[in-house]
Amino acid sequence: MKFYVTTPIYYVxxxxxxxxxxxxxIADILARYHRACGDEVFxxxxxxxxxxxxxxxxxxxxxxxxxxxxxxxxxFQDTFARLGISNxxxxxxxxxxxxxxxxxxxxxxxxTGDVYLGEYEGWYDVGQxxxxxxxxxxxxxxxxxxxxxxLERKTEKNYFFRLSRxxxxxxxxxxxxxxxxxxxxxxxxxxxxxxxxxxxxxxxRISAGGWGIKVPGDDQHVIYxxxxxxxxxxxxxxxxxxxxxxxxxxxxxxxDILWFHSVIWPxxxxxxKRPLPRQVYAHGWWKSEGQKMSKSLGNFxxxxxxxxxxxxxxxxxxxxxxxxxxxxxxNDSDFAHxxxxxxxxxxxxxxxxxxxxxxxxxIGRYRAGAIPAGSAPxxxxxxxxxTKTYQEAMARLDLHGALxxxxxxVSRGNRYVxxxxxxxxxxxxxxxxxxxxxxxxxxxxxxxxxxxxxxVMPTISKQIRGQLGVEETTKRLAxxxxxxxxxxxxxxxxxxxxxxxxx
Ligand code: MSP
Numbered sequence: 001m002k003f004y005v006t007t008p009i010y011y012v013x014x015x016x017x018x019x020x021x022x023x024x025x026i027a028d029i030l031a032r033y034h035r036a037c038g039d040e041v042f043x044x045x046x047x048x049x050x051x052x053x054x055x056x057x058x059x060x061x062x063x064x065x066x067x068x069x070x071x072x073x074x075x076f077q078d079t080f081a082r083l084g085i086s087n088x089x090x091x092x093x094x095x096x097x098x099x100x101x102x103x104x105x106x107x108x109x110x111x112t113g114d115v116y117l118g119e120y121e122g123w124y125d126v127g128q129x130x131x132x133x134x135x136x137x138x139x140x141x142x143x144x145x146x147x148x149x150x151l152e153r154k155t156e157k158n159y160f161f162r163l164s165r166x167x168x169x170x171x172x173x174x175x176x177x178x179x180x181x182x183x184x185x186x187x188x189x190x191x192x193x194x195x196x197x198x199x200x201x202x203x204x205r206i207s208a209g210g211w212g213i214k215v216p217g218d219d220q221h222v223i224y225x226x227x228x229x230x231x232x233x234x235x236x237x238x239x240x241x242x243x244x245x246x247x248x249x250x251x252x253x254x255x256d257i258l259w260f261h262s263v264i265w266p267x268x269x270x271x272x273k274r275p276l277p278r279q280v281y282a283h284g285w286w287k288s289e290g291q292k293m294s295k296s297l298g299n300f301x302x303x304x305x306x307x308x309x310x311x312x313x314x315x316x317x318x319x320x321x322x323x324x325x326x327x328x329x330x331n332d333s334d335f336a337h338x339x340x341x342x343x344x345x346x347x348x349x350x351x352x353x354x355x356x357x358x359x360x361x362x363i364g365r366y367r368a369g370a371i372p373a374g375s376a377p378x379x380x381x382x383x384x385x386x387t388k389t390y391q392e393a394m395a396r397l398d399l400h401g402a403l404x405x406x407x408x409x410v411s412r413g414n415r416y417v418x419x420x421x422x423x424x425x426x427x428x429x430x431x432x433x434x435x436x437x438x439x440x441x442x443x444x445x446x447x448x449x450x451x452x453x454x455x456v457m458p459t460i461s462k463q464i465r466g467q468l469g470v471e472e473t474t475k476r477l478a479x480x481x482x483x484x485x486x487x488x489x490x491x492x493x494x495x496x497x498x499x500x501x502x503x
Contacts, residue, residue, distance in 0.1 A: 001034075001037075001039045001040070002039060002040045002041075002042070002244070002245065002249070003030075003031070003034040003039045003040070003041045003042070003249050003250075004041075004042045004043075004044070004237070004245045004246070004247075004248045004249050004250075005027050005030050005031055005034075005041070005042075005043050005044070005248070005249060005250045005252065006027070006043075006044045006045070006233050006248055006250070006251050006252065007023045007024050007027045007044070007045040007252055007253075008023065008048075008252075008253050008254070008257060009045070009046040009047050009048040009091060009093065009229055009232050010045075010046075010047050010048060010076055011047070011048050011049075011051055011053070011054075012047045012048070012049050012051075012054060012068070012069045012072035012073050012076070013051065013053045013054050013057045013068075013072070014072070015072065015075055015302065015303055016075065016076055016079045016303055017293070017300050017301060017302050017303065017306075018286050018288075018293075018300070018301035018302075018305075018306065018335060019254065019285070019286060019293075020076070021079070021083065021306055021322075022283075022286060022322055022326055022327075023252050023253070023254065023283070024045050024080060024083075024085055024087075025083065025085070025319055025322050025323070026252060026283070026322070026323070026326070026328065026399065027043060027045065027087075027250075027252050028043070028084075028085045028086055028087070029319070029323055029399065029455045029456050030250065030252075030394075030397070030455075031043035031086055031087075032086060032454065032455040032458060033394050033455040033477075036451075036454060036455060036473075036476070036477040036480075037476065037477050037478070038476040038477070038478070041088070042088050042089075042237070042242075042245045043086060043087045043088050044087065044088065044089050044090075044091060044232075044233070044236055044237075045080065045085070045087045045090060045091075046089075046090050046091035046092055046093075046232060046236075047069070047072070047073045047076055047090075047091075047092050047093065048093055048225065048228075048229040048232075049065075049069040049073065049092060049093045049094045050093055050094070050211060050212045050213065050222070050225045050228050050229075051225045052205075052208060052211070052225075054068060054069055054211065055208065055209060055211050065209075065211045066094060069092075069094055073092050076090075077090055079303060082307075083306075083310070083315065084315055084458065084459075089236055091232045091235070091236045093213075093228055093229060093232060097235065097236075097239075098231070098232060098235045098236070099213050101231065101234070101235035101238055102213045102223060102227075102228050102231050102235065103213060103214070103216045105231060105234075105235075105268075105272055106159075106203075106215060106216055106223060106227075107216040107217075108272060109161070109268075109271055109272065110216070110217075112271065113162070114161060114162045114165070114271040115159055115160065115161055115162070115203065116159070116160055116162070117157060117158070117159055117160075118157075118158060118159070118160040118200070118202075119155050119156070119157060119158065120155065120156050120157075120158040120160075120202055121153070121154070121155040121156075122134070122137075122153075122154065123137035123142060123151040123152070123153060123154075124151060124152045124153070124154035125144045125145075125146065125151055126144075126149070126152060127144055127146060127147045127149060128144065128146050128147075131154075132144075132145065132151060137151055156206065158202040158203075158204055158205075158221075159202065159203050159204040159215055159218075159221060160200040160201065160202055160203065161200060161201050161202075161203045161227070161264075161267075161268065161271070162200050162271070163198045163199065163200050163201050163263075163264065163267050164197075164198050164199060164200050165267075165271075166198070166266075166267035166270050166271070167194050167197070167198040169267075169270055170194055170263060170266060170267060170270075171191065171194055171195070173266070173276065174187055174190070174191055174194075174262075179279055180262075180276070180278075180279060180280065181258070181262045181279075181280050181282075182279060182280070182281045182282070182397070183281075183282070183329055183330050185330045186255060186258055186282045186330065187262070189258075190258065190259065190262050190263060193259070193263075194263060198263075201264070202224065203223060203224045203227045204218075204221040204222065204223055204224055205221065205222055205224055206220060206221060206222075207219070207220060207221060207222045208222075210222075212225065212228070213228050226260055226264070227264075227268070230260060230261070230264065230265045230268065231268075233248055233251065233265075233277070234246060234269075234274065246274065246275065247274070247275040247276060247277050247278060248277040248278070249277070249278045249279065250277070250278065250279045250280075250281055250397070251265075251277050251279070251280045251281070252281050252283070253280065253281070253282050253283075254282065254283060254284075254285060255282045255283065255284055255285065255330075256285075257282075258280065258282040261280045261282075262280045262282075265277075265280075281397055283326070283327050283328050283329070284327030284328075284329065284330060284331050284332040284333065285327055285332045285333075286301065286326070286327060286332070286333055286334070286335050287332055287333070287334045287335065288300065288301050288334075288335050288336075289334070289335070289336050289337070290334055290336065301335045306318070309321075309340065312502070313340075313344055313502065314459075314460075314499075315459065316456070316457035316458070316459050316460040317344055317348055317457075317499065319456055319457060320343075320347070320348065320403075320456055320457055321340055321343055321344070323399045323403060323456045324343065324347065324399070324400065324403045325339065325343060326399075328397065328398070328399050328400060329398075329400070341502060341503075344499070344502055345501060345502065347407060348498075348499040349499040349500070349501045349502070351407060351410045351411060351414065352407075352410050352449070352453075352498070352499070353497060353498050353499040354414060355410055355413045355414050355417075355442075355445075355446065355449075356446055356464060356467065356495075356498060357495065357497065358417055358442075359413075359417075359439070359442040359443055359445075359446050360446075360467055360468070360492055360495040361495060362422050362423075362439060362442075363439055363443060363492055364492065364495065365426075366422065366426045366435060366439065367436075367439060369491055369492050370488075370489055370490070370491055370492075371439070371440065371443050371469070371486060371487070371488055371489065371490040371491075371492065372435075372436035372437075372439050372440055372488060373436060373440065373488035373489075374436055374437040374438075374439070374440025374441055374444070374488075375433065375436070375437055376434075376437040376441070377441070377483060377484070378416070378437070378438075378441045379412070379413070379416060379441045379444070379445055380483040380484075382409060382412055383409065383444075383445065383448055383481075383483055384483065386405050386406065386408070386409045386448075386452075387448075387452070387481045389401070389402075389405040390402045390405050390406060390452055393405065394455075399456075402452075403456070406449065406452050406453065409445070409448075409449070410449060413442060413445045413446075413449075416438075416441065416442065416445075417442065420438045422435055422438050422439065425438065440486070440488070443468065443486055443492075444483065444484065444485070444486045446464060446468055447465070447468055447470060447485060447486045448480075448481060448483075449464070450464040450465050450468070450470075451473060451477060451480045451481060452481070454473075460498055463496075463498055464498070466493045467492065467493045467494065467495050467496070468486075468490075468492055468493065469490045469491050469492040469493045470486065470490065
């Protein structure tokens, strides 16, 4: 099977923050999971560079737009590299490979009549050089909301996309394939908006200083940045050696940009007669200490903060927090320091760290560091149930569900230690075989956990395996999760705390 996963491409006028890092980390977890399953994976992220605000931000710094874009695109790439993101490509919309494709597709759409030159009429704010939406113009008594001067009625030639043609086809797709847009609540919002009726949408702007991709055959207009940006998912793989990747399997996006991804983009693809992506998944937003992140509050979980968490708790612990407590699903999440510490101490230091630590130290103490043979598969049935729940959850992109099931099993392991009290068994030579079994069940559970935790915590997974004395896995997940994979006689490695307790 193939698995092609994408993140939104990020605006280069800002530096990366938790919103960008989150979606890219979730995509990374899915990519790693599918690689472990033996799927062929293509994982794409990148930057969206033709926004007008890039021109302004560059001018303030006496740079050309491209110089400014270069700098920030590099910052995104450096950040993702530092965070261990395993993307297969990084697309920048200023790259020739992308620009040529955008012009090609828009050209195709002009041929089919899906793109036409029309007239746009609206209320224009001369001072701001922008159109004010009708309802807002009315609200401000047809004066500029910024400087109070009268708005002008203005018409302008514009290229339009015939979105109105595709409403029925989109509704049909959403009905026939309910997981096309997820979660359900978000899809229903989109369905309701489509039912209100779709208007054709302008897809070009009068070129300001030449920043943007020119409409083919018309130097006056550049292609609207959203149309340019959406095309990245296709342009990147529309080459002879990559064509088999299309359609994408999942476009991961935030809830605020779902309309573009579940309506505009599929409609463009229908017009281009290309297959639609299998799924668009919109997650919620992060808040920061209970409040919406905003420039004015200055409360962004920014790069500096992210780096601090990674330095203090480790990259994998940071990833675990994002995956287990992040806004996959319809709800928003709170990035709160106290919550982070609580999750770190409870789930990682106590539950997981403890299970590994006691398992290894008992094998060291009672069996001189060699994994004993176990005849009673006490935990096998629960392990099998776990792997099933985990895999089904991952297929639904339900990371919370997958991790919840896994941590239930971790707790089960800790309870199993208490129930069987190996320290008592060790005192009675007649219980030697029983002790062998108990230790084997624990060690095998730890091995299984190392496999299932790997997509979220790849480095920790390797460390667990090193401490257990098993190789880094090369087998497929389906084989690795079979109970009994751990060979008796395996010598354990050196134990060391994986999650030092934090104040
Ligand atoms: N360039 C467009 C996307 C084009 S995709 C063809 C864009 N870029 S962005 O940099 O502004 O934002 C990208 C993503 O960050 C969006 O998915 C958005 O939902 C996400 N987030 C921005 N703030 C966020 C939070 N506070 N929490 C979680 N995600 C957030 O939009």
